[in-house]
Amino acid sequence: MDERLILESIERYIRGEMLPEERKFFEDLRKSNPGIDQLVVEHTVFLHMMEKFGDRKNIKSTLQDVHNELFETGQIKQSKETKVRRLWLKYRKTVAVAASIAAITALAISGITSYYAPRTPINQLQALNRQYSELARGQKSINERLNNKLPLKGPVPVETEIKGGTGFMIDPKGYIVTNAHVIGNSTIVIVQNNKGQEFSTRIVYINAAADLAFLKIVDSSFKAPAVLPYAINKGNIELGEAIFTLGYPRDEIVYGEGYLSAKTGYRGDSLTCQIAVAANPGNSGGPVLDKNGEVIGVLSNRQEHVQGAVFAIRSKNIFIALDDMKKDSSLNSKIDSSLTSIHLPQTSTVKNLDRVQQIKKIQEFIYLVKSY
């Protein structure tokens, strides 16, 4: 028999397509011929494999079909997975390690820094002197010149810092007290009274520790008053006491009202006290007076970012500073004969006046201090 015919018969036999007699004949042939039998077994395996192979191909193509169709009709949504996310998924382990190292390094550095750094208290005090607008104007004109490429002819205004503050007279001979930080490193200090008269002064003594500075008006146009209307308080102060201030946060004298809110200053500083009053740059060096017209302090600074925490140097420090000045031997050479005879006013002549009258009398002894 032709081998091809045999194979076709085997296929028909396996598929059960043979008629009963033919099937009987073929089964007999299988039994008598081991070669045929072997072929039947082998071909059964093969056909089975082909069958399954076909099935797998069909189901695969159906699945792919369904997948595409469901996606196209939007019945299945692709979850949003961007390139970034894919990269993240791929590298998240690395990122985690890198981030940990960064965090550890940062912690270590900050730890070392804080361990070795000197422990200085953070100064959150803002000195209440003011920067003068002349400076800004001066710089502006320089900038304009530069921008317009004008030749820089003549002397360029020297960029000295002009500081402004307030000061008040403590002796009719022309002695004025203000804050040391109002003067700073300046050498020329000019004072201006509430009428706009300017007087040149000499810096007599600066006590940086107490933040106090003493000036003396050395101007021929200055007429010494007979007596000062206010006194300098030497004694105690009481919590809740009403106070008022006069100062030059701008070119005009400005009045402020408040109360004594604490007997000590910033971080428990006993040289100063805390007052609740509106104070702005320029108020520095101004007097803090009580209702009797006695100076109880010199307004100096305020705590930054804290509402209503203004500090004033207690007036008794003026006495102490004056005593120090008189003792300071280095000053002896250039000492003014009048220096030793400074007498702080002890009695207030405005004691029983109302506030408006008090201010009228006091204001002419309050000066705008400009230091160049």
Place this chain on the structure above:
Amino acid sequence: MTTDSTEQELLRGLAANDRKAIETIYRTYYSMVQTLVINNSGTSDDARDIFQEAIIVLYEKAKSGSFELHAQLKTYIYAVCRRLWLKKLAVYKRFSGDLANARETIATEDDLEIFEHRTKDFEMMEEALQNLGEPCKELLESYYIRKKNMSEIAKEFGYTNAENAKNQKYKCLMRLKKIFFGHYNNNNNS
């Protein structure tokens, strides 16, 4: 736990390569698998491959007739996909995270072994057919897979009569069997 009647119906439909049933399966379970794969360092293409492989496992099990599902379909598909994806991750050498530590809900090891064995056989068959070249490949696929009869095939391929087509088919078949059984016996004996 026995599966309810709808799931049984779905399985019957799947075994019969019924498009409706397959669509239902797709709609019901695909997003679960997609979430699983994408949340564990995979892409949406990975998700598609994994899901389709799992459905083929299910299909071949359902088709074998002796199939009894002892868990919910959802649980079974999830378990199969999880295993398949872990294997892929091991191949990609990607970070598998806590997926590997998650407790296995049901054993799918045996099913997957059968599946992989078959997949290997089929790959061999595919390769053998590829090596035959045309028209042998097409001729054999038309007859054995698409189940066309010889006179149809003769017409399609342009043979003058079915007898010539049968002759050609026979030659192709012998070559295929030789290649395939060569591989097959080698692989199964080694």
